[in-house]
Amino acid sequence: MRVEQIAVFLENKSGRLAEITATLADNGVNIRALSVADTADFGILRLIVDDVAKAKKVLKANGFTVGITNVIAVEVADRSGGLAKVLKTIEKAGLNVEYMYAFVNRSGENAVLIFRFDETDRAIAALQQDGFTILSGAQICAL
Amino acid sequence: MTTLYWEEEIETLPRVGLESIQLTRLKHLVARVYATVAPYRVKMDAAGIKPADIQSLADLQKLPFTVKDDLRDNYPFGLFTVPMDQVVRVHASSGTTGKPTVVGYTKKDIETWAGVMARALTCAGATRRDMIHNAYGYGLFTGGLGAHYGVERLGATVIPVSGGNTKRQITIMQDFGSTVLLATPSYALNLADAMQELGVDPKSLSLRVGIFGAEPWSENMRDEVERKLNIKAVDIYGLSEVMGPGVAMQCLETGRGMHIFEDHFLPEIIDPDTGEVLPPGEQGELVFTTLTKEAFPLIRYRTKDISQLNYERCACGRTMVRMEKITGRTDDMLIIRGVNVFPSQVEHVLMGVEGVEPHYQIVVNREGNMDTMAVNVEVSEVLFSDEVKNLEKLTRKIQADIKDLLGVTCKVQLVEPRTIQRSEGKAQRVIDNRKI
Numbered sequence: 241m242r243v244e245q246i247a248v249f250l251e252n253k254s255g256r257l258a259e260i261t262a263t264l265a266d267n268g269v270n271i272r273a274l275s276v277a278d279t280a281d282f283g284i285l286r287l288i289v290d291d292v293a294k295a296k297k298v299l300k301a302n303g304f305t306v307g308i309t310n311v312i313a314v315e316v317a318d319r320s321g322g323l324a325k326v327l328k329t330i331e332k333a334g335l336n337v338e339y340m341y342a343f344v345n346r347s348g349e350n351a352v353l354i355f356r357f358d359e360t361d362r363a364i365a366a367l368q369q370d371g372f373t374i375l376s377g378a379q380i381c382a383l
Numbered sequence: 384m385t386t387l388y389w390e391e392e393i394e395t396l397p398r399v400g401l402e403s404i405q406l407t408r409l410k411h412l413v414a415r416v417y418a419t420v421a422p423y424r425v426k427m428d429a430a431g432i433k434p435a436d437i438q439s440l441a442d443l444q445k446l447p448f449t450v451k452d453d454l455r456d457n458y459p460f461g462l463f464t465v466p467m468d469q470v471v472r473v474h475a476s477s478g479t480t481g482k483p484t485v486v487g488y489t490k491k492d493i494e495t496w497a498g499v500m501a502r503a504l505t506c507a508g509a510t511r512r513d514m515i516h517n518a519y520g521y522g523l524f525t526g527g528l529g530a531h532y533g534v535e536r537l538g539a540t541v542i543p544v545s546g547g548n549t550k551r552q553i554t555i556m557q558d559f560g561s562t563v564l565l566a567t568p569s570y571a572l573n574l575a576d577a578m579q580e581l582g583v584d585p586k587s588l589s590l591r592v593g594i595f596g597a598e599p600w601s602e603n604m605r606d607e608v609e610r611k612l613n614i615k616a617v618d619i620y621g622l623s624e625v626m627g628p629g630v631a632m633q634c635l636e637t638g639r640g641m642h643i644f645e646d647h648f649l650p651e652i653i654d655p656d657t658g659e660v661l662p663p664g665e666q667g668e669l670v671f672t673t674l675t676k677e678a679f680p681l682i683r684y685r686t687k688d689i690s691q692l693n694y695e696r697c698a699c700g701r702t703m704v705r706m707e708k709i710t711g712r713t714d715d716m717l718i719i720r721g722v723n724v725f726p727s728q729v730e731h732v733l734m735g736v737e738g739v740e741p742h743y744q745i746v747v748n749r750e751g752n753m754d755t756m757a758v759n760v761e762v763s764e765v766l767f768s769d770e771v772k773n774l775e776k777l778t779r780k781i782q783a784d785i786k787d788l789l790g791v792t793c794k795v796q797l798v799e800p801r802t803i804q805r806s807e808g809k810a811q812r813v814i815d816n817r818k819i
Contacts, residue, residue, distance in 0.1 A: 245769070247767070247768075247769030249767050249797070249799060251797075251802065277771050281797065282796075284768075284769055284771060303800055303801050305763065305764055307764060307768065307769055339770070356770070
């Protein structure tokens with residue numbers, strides 16, 4: 241029930257993001273979701289892609305520092321209060337969100353929330369207990 | 384202007400007399416060191432030299448050099464020649480890796496040091512009537528305490544203000560009537576700028592002369608300090624291994640060079656590559672033999688400082704040789720805000736931080752009057768994290784470890800792999816953008 245996410249270290253200089261996306265495009269890797277965390281000194285690009293192994297390989301070959309981490313993808317109805325309900329479960333379980341981002345799937349009916357927890361297993365258990373739909377990597381790619 | 388001397392007889396002794404004193408002391412030193420310090424004895428035996436072979440000052444060249452690594456190998460007290468119960472003080476400076484270089488002093492060494500420092504102060508025109516503002520750091524660094532004891536020996540009043548707290552320093556200068564300033568030249572410029580901000584006119588102060596050392600500075604910087612603080616700025620030289628401040632001092636009479644107090648510190652200039660002694664006037668690495676130190680004498684210590692010696696008679700009447708301002712180093716040591724920094728120390732810290740492979744670069748700048756040091760570290764896969772807080776924790780840890788080991792605040796910047804320039808496959812470890 242975990243989704244593999246690619247994280248890439250970015251120096252704060254122009255053109256780096258474009259290089260990454262071009263590298264992935266050249267190699268036929270499709271980006272499903274992304275977020276960028278930035279500080280004054282550096283940035284971290286996080287990506288959900290359709291081919292994690294290939295993405296890692298081609299980015300590394302192009303000199304990027306790449307890491308793979310497990311995140312959780314929760315599918316909710318794209319309606320007001322969708323995120324709030326999930327966060328309530330998380331709060332109740334005393335879990336700490338390291339970061340999150342979201343995207344809306346192609347049909348536009350559902351939104352997918354990507355969460356990074358310190359305690360991934362406990363988070364999965366808590367979310368499942370409250371009846372949330374957790375997507376696998378393959379399911380995300382099929383969306 | 385009449386020249387002031389602290390010890391006129393020795394300071395103006397004809398060179399023949401001076402050299403005779405040097406030879407007597409040298410013979411005594413070599414015999415004592417050979418008898419009491421195993422590492423020296425081993426080196427001399429290996430070179431086939433016995434104390435009896437030293438019959439002239441030229442024979443000094445037969446003796447092996449002492450280098451900073453010898454100090455490290457015998458850390459902390461292995462090169463001391465007296466039992467610790469005779470050592471009344473230790474100081475330490477940066478070693479090339481984690482361990483500092485430790486030096487020790489007997490009671491007599493402290494007196495000798497105070498004496499040469501009093502000579503140095505007198506060279507700059509200071510007398511017992513002066514109010515001497517000592518802004519060198521107090522502590523393991525030799526600057527603060529070395530200068531302090533010299534001022535007391537001179538009989539002037541010492542203000543042991545140490546470094547930092549610039550506003551308070553200016554208030555003290557105003558209220559106490561400081562006449563002589565001891566500081567690093569960059570700190571002097573810092574004081575000048577702070578005065579301007581506070582609306583304090585340097586002409587309203589009693590400051591007359593500044594004695595500056597512990598870091599490289601240019602003639603342009605001298606002009607700037609003199610203009611901004613309305614003082615005369617003179618150069619002092621010293622290094623902890625040899626003694627501390629007061630090894631050599633510029634006099635007020637000449638614009639050039641610092642008199643080495645040769646009755647205590649015997650200088651040579653060598654070719655840093657061959658180790659050969661160079662004739663007077665040629666530029667090379669400065670080497671010192673301490674003639675009178677008891678606890679921690681050094682024979683032919685390679686300073687790695689580049690200078691040259693000028694034996695011409697000085698207008699001030701002193702017969703002691705003058706060394707030129709240090710123009711560079713034979714190694715990669717940097718001096719950041721008066722603190723010695725070796726790139727190898729930074730490497731040592733990075734090695735100690737789990738996962739950091741030492742692909743790094745030190746970038747030194749002078750912003751305003753202060754030196755800044757940035758350390759760029761390439762982010763390897765092992766230490767990379769998808770969480771900002773982890774990367775920030777890492778930079779803070781490296782910064783704190785560098786501060787702990789070197790005593791210098793730096794900014795650590797994480798950079799992408801292979802972005803640090805490599806020339807012929809070897810990384811360029813240091814970029815020094817200061818124009819000194």
